[in-house]
Amino acid sequence: EVQLVQSGAEVKKPGESLKISCQGSGYSFTSYWIAWVRQMPGKGLEYMGIIYPVDSDARYSPAFQGQVTISVDKSINTAYLQWSSLKASDTAMYYCARHRDYSDFTGYYASFDSWGQGTLLIVSS
Amino acid sequence: DIQMTQSPSSLSASVGDRVTLTCRASQDIGNFLAWYQQKPGKGPKLLIYAASTLHSGVPSRFSGSGSGTDFALTISSLQPEDVGTYYCQKYNSALQFTFGPGTRVDLK
Numbered sequence: 549e550v551q552l553v554q555s556g557a558e559v560k561k562p563g564e565s566l567k568i569s570c571q572g573s574g575y576s577f578t579s580y581w582i583a584w585v586r587q588m589p590g591k592g593l594e595y596m597g598i599i600y601p602v603d604s605d606a607r608y609s610p611a612f613q614g615q616v617t618i619s620v621d622k623s624i625n626t627a628y629l630q631w632s633s634l635k636a637s638d639t640a641m642y643y644c645a646r647h648r649d650y651s652d653f654t655g656y657y658a659s660f661d662s663w664g665q666g667t668l669l670i671v672s673s
Numbered sequence: 674d675i676q677m678t679q680s681p682s683s684l685s686a687s688v689g690d691r692v693t694l695t696c697r698a699s700q701d702i703g704n705f706l707a708w709y710q711q712k713p714g715k716g717p718k719l720l721i722y723a724a725s726t727l728h729s730g731v732p733s734r735f736s737g738s739g740s741g742t743d744f745a746l747t748i749s750s751l752q753p754e755d756v757g758t759y760y761c762q763k764y765n766s767a768l769q770f771t772f773g774p775g776t777r778v779d780l781k
């Protein structure tokens with residue numbers, strides 16, 4: 549069974565740094581990109597960025613470029629999302645998700661087919 | 674940038690009703706569209722990808738249709754466990770993704 553298990557909830561102060569994790573199991577971790585998605589309180593889903601575990605190739609949504617860093621340690625099947633200086637506006641639930649895609653003669657198919665349980669981040673003074 | 678819109682923003686329906694949610698892209702995206710369900714207090718789950726391909730394990734009462742700019746997710750007979758928010762997502766082979774704002778589905 550494919551599983552993505554995320555690290556636990558965090559309560560931090562503005563200006564602090566943080567790294568949250570997402571560990572994959574039940575599949576070949578290096579064969580799939582891992583994405584990060586933000587959900588602010590009472591709001592919708594926002595795509596943040598994605599990383600390929602084989603070579604740590606990371607791509608960012610323009611809205612999040614420079615605001616966070618996505619990294620991976622393929623030796624322990626774990627992807628990370630980190631902040632160097634948190635703001636109150638970073639308060640949100642953060643999800644990781646596995647990106648599955650393939651192509652055949654009929655076209656290109658892709659989705660975020662498995663999701664972590666979410667990591668709640670509260671940033672408050 | 675391609676923008677995604679969804680309508681209605683919320684709806685109330687009775688158990689057994691046929692429910693249709695719509696998603697519109699600001700430009701032609703072919704069939705590069707997925708639908709996700711998020712139940713209250715839970716993480717999202719994939720329902721449909723490539724506009725109309727049902728993800729493994731998803732009940733057959735869910736179906737997707739459309740291509741180009743206009744898409745729909747239909748629940749043929751609404752069940753109590755279908756309460757939640759539904760998001761469409763456009764994607765492409767360049768790993769660019771955008772979610773729609775969501776449609777909240779409640780029971781009447």
